[in-house]
Amino acid sequence: MAQKLQKLELTWIGKGNEPRHEPRILIEDPSKSCGDLHTGNMLIQGDNLLALKALEQNYSGKIKCIAIDPPYNTGSAFEHYDDGKEHSIWLELMSSRLKVLHRLLSDDGSIWIAIDDNEAHYLKILLDEIFGRSNFVASVIWEKAYSERMDAKGFSTSHDYILVYRKTDKQKVNQLLKEQNERQFTFFDEKMGKYYRRRSLRKEGSESLRSDRPSMWYEIEAPDGTKIFPYKPDGAEGRWRWNKENVITNKESLEFILKEKNRWEIYVKQYLEEEATRPPNTLWKQEEVGHNHEAKEEVKAFNKTDIFATPKPERLIQKILSIATKENDIVLDSFLGSGTTAAVAQKMKRKWIGIEVGEHAITHCLPRLQKVVSGEDKGGITESVNWQGGGGFKFYTLAPSLIQKDNYGSEIINPTLNPNMLATK
Ligand SMILES: C[S@@+](CC[C@H](N)C(=O)[O-])C[C@H]1O[C@@H](n2cnc3c(N)ncnc32)[C@H](O)[C@@H]1O
Numbered sequence: 240m241a242q243k244l245q246k247l248e249l250t251w252i253g254k255g256n257e258p259r260h261e262p263r264i265l266i267e268d269p270s271k272s273c274g275d276l277h278t279g280n281m282l283i284q285g286d287n288l289l290a291l292k293a294l295e296q297n298y299s300g301k302i303k304c305i306a307i308d309p310p311y312n313t314g315s316a317f318e319h320y321d322d323g324k325e326h327s328i329w330l331e332l333m334s335s336r337l338k339v340l341h342r343l344l345s346d347d348g349s350i351w352i353a354i355d356d357n358e359a360h361y362l363k364i365l366l367d368e369i370f371g372r373s374n375f376v377a378s379v380i381w382e383k384a385y386s387e388r389m390d391a392k393g394f395s396t397s398h399d400y401i402l403v404y405r406k407t408d409k410q411k412v413n414q415l416l417k418e419q420n421e422r423q424f425t426f427f428d429e430k431m432g433k434y435y436r437r438r439s440l441r442k443e444g445s446e447s448l449r450s451d452r453p454s455m456w457y458e459i460e461a462p463d464g465t466k467i468f469p470y471k472p473d474g475a476e477g478r479w480r481w482n483k484e485n486v487i488t489n490k491e492s493l494e495f496i497l498k499e500k501n502r503w504e505i506y507v508k509q510y511l512e513e514e515a516t517r518p519p520n521t522l523w524k525q526e527e528v529g530h531n532h533e534a535k536e537e538v539k540a541f542n543k544t545d546i547f548a549t550p551k552p553e554r555l556i557q558k559i560l561s562i563a564t565k566e567n568d569i570v571l572d573s574f575l576g577s578g579t580t581a582a583v584a585q586k587m588k589r590k591w592i593g594i595e596v597g598e599h600a601i602t603h604c605l606p607r608l609q610k611v612v613s614g615e616d617k618g619g620i621t622e623s624v625n626w627q628g629g630g631g632f633k634f635y636t637l638a639p640s641l642i643q644k645d646n647y648g649s650e651i652i653n654p655t656l657n658p659n660m661l662a663t664k
Pocket residue numbers: 285286287288308309310311319320547549550551552573574575576577578579580594595596597
């Protein structure tokens with residue numbers, strides 16, 4: 240007798256009995272569309288399950304990065320949305336959306352989900368089930384607060400997670416420029432148009448003098464035979480640890496060194512090196528990617544009176560998009576909130592689709608993205624990426640239900656939908 244296949248899985252009330260949803264179409268509201276209307280960028284107001292399903296026909300397998308920040312199920316009732324669902328309902332809500340998101344992702348794409356301890360570990364298992372355990376990429380710890388909450392009962396939680404999964408093993412993690420991770424160790428050489436690693440000479444002190452420890456001191460030799468010791472600003476020689484990388488092989492490099500020799504730090508071999516990059520790590524400190532307070536300050540610029548309670552900082556999304564995408568890739572956020580992912584994608588020259596069910600699609604996302612397009616938004620990452628404005632997007636809502644019941648209880652096509660709408664893909 241064939242044995243019943245057993246598998247380890249998370250289950251919840253209602254699992255496997257999900258309601259079927261009638262397909263819906265997206266209708267543009269031209270009065271809210273903005274700037275260049277041919278970019279393909281979409282701001283959609285509506286429930287994300289219906290909107291994602293409406294996107295499937297044109298976007299399946301085309302989205303490079305999904306960055307979402309769903310309600311964490313903390314039990315709070317925020318002004319703009321409810322964040323306290325029964326556990327099974329939350330799992331069902333996430334499960335149905337993740338299945339569509341999985342279909343939308345390209346083979347080399349990845350999904351990034353912000354979450355905290357309320358549901359993180361259940362969500363991980365859900366993701367294992369939908370994406371496959373072998374497609375787990377990372378669990379990033381994001382330091383979301385810069386200080387302890389003095390009113391905390393017990394621990395003051397200072398981190399959230401960002402769970403990262405890929406669609407297939409075709410996904411590549413972009414290396415980060417050293418500058419992004421380790422600004423102080425990197426410099427940009429205008430002349431060579433590249434980033435290089437900065438190598439600091441050791442701390443001063445009597446034991447650092449060449450006369451004290453001659454074996455630690457080496458001249459740097461150029462191909463033409465010229466030799467130099469680097470100098471510190473006070474005129475004393477700096478120490479240079481020898482390794483084969485420290486060879487200068489062209490005159491240009493030598494001139495640079497001679498020019499720089501009175502500085503405490505000297506930059507050498509890196510002229511021959513590719514951009515100084517390194518793999519991203521999984522601990523994201525607030526100094527580098529921002530914290531919750533920074534994010535709230537950012538959104539105040541778009542709506543001073545009606546502050547959105549749970550935005551993410553632009554620098555955090557910038558880091559995600561740097562690792563997961565390149566220019567012109569499509570980024571999707573189906574829990575758009577105040578519009579951060581779309582704003583950052585636009586400033587980083589990615590294409591984007593944002594979905595938000597609440598009224599804040601109009602009161603927060605719309606004005607924010609209009610200002611990004613017009614170049615009036617000076618906040619967030621604008622300055623660091625030298626964003627001057629440009630691009631545009633179309634604004635969409637979900638069309639009413641296709642099927643209605645007539646007076647006799649029979650199902651009919653909704654008479655308010657015109658032929659053009661019905662022909663919309
Ligand atoms: C934590 S917030 C996202 C904040 C966002 N990352 C930002 O930077 O502003 C979660 C958002 O998901 C939205 N949301 C919840 N359920 C949704 C649904 N079914 N469809 C679309 N949006 C939904 C909520 O209205 C809320 O704005």
